[in-house]
Amino acid sequence: MRTTKTLLAALLATGLAGAAVAHDEAGHKGHQPTATEASGDHQAEMQKMIADMMPAPNDPASTKDFKKADMQMMHDMHVAYTGNPDVDFRTHMIPHHKGAVAMAQVALKHAKDPATKAMAQKIIDDQEKEIAEMQAWLQQNAKKDGGR
Incomplete structure (x- = not known):
């Protein structure tokens, strides 16, 4: 469990380090997410990634x-x-x-x-x-x- 918490903290910190620039399908710059939006998106992605790596009984x-x-x-x-x-x-x-x-x-x-x-x-x-x-x-x- 300690390793999982350490990993989660590391991944969340990594996700918070940068902000992404949104592009539409044509590749044009669109809405640039705020730091809060970007960090929230990254946090959700990191949490899903960690959940997917956790062993399941089946x-x-x-x-x-x-x-x-x-x-x-x-x-x-x-x-x-x-x-x-x-x-x-x-x-x-x-x-x-x-x-x-x-x-x-x-x-x-x-x-x-x-x-x-x-x-x-x-x-x-x-x-x-x-x-x-x-x-x-x-x-x-x-x-x-x-x-x-």
Whole structure:
């Protein structure tokens, strides 16, 4: 439950960070939502997303495992920004890639199609390599100039 509350707070904060500009079907700028309207829309979207990720008793085992991986990834992606785009890119992509690995592991466990399993294994191999590369870069570069 604590993870869910933390995730909800993070997602709501993220949703409050920006305002959207409405466009009509022709792509023209229309009504620009107020901060209250935008935050309300984002809050509702975030709440629905979290509700959709919560395991339900009648979910198949694979769905429960995918939802668990999704929730963990969303929780882990709540990382403070440093103002350094090189660092921020990596510190936010690492948990994203770890989430992809977790989802691929669920596919390996539950999928029946050999092509799905092969793709899942490729994702694990590729993402783990990229995670290691990003972590190594951070070890060598993130401390330079105070991380900026």
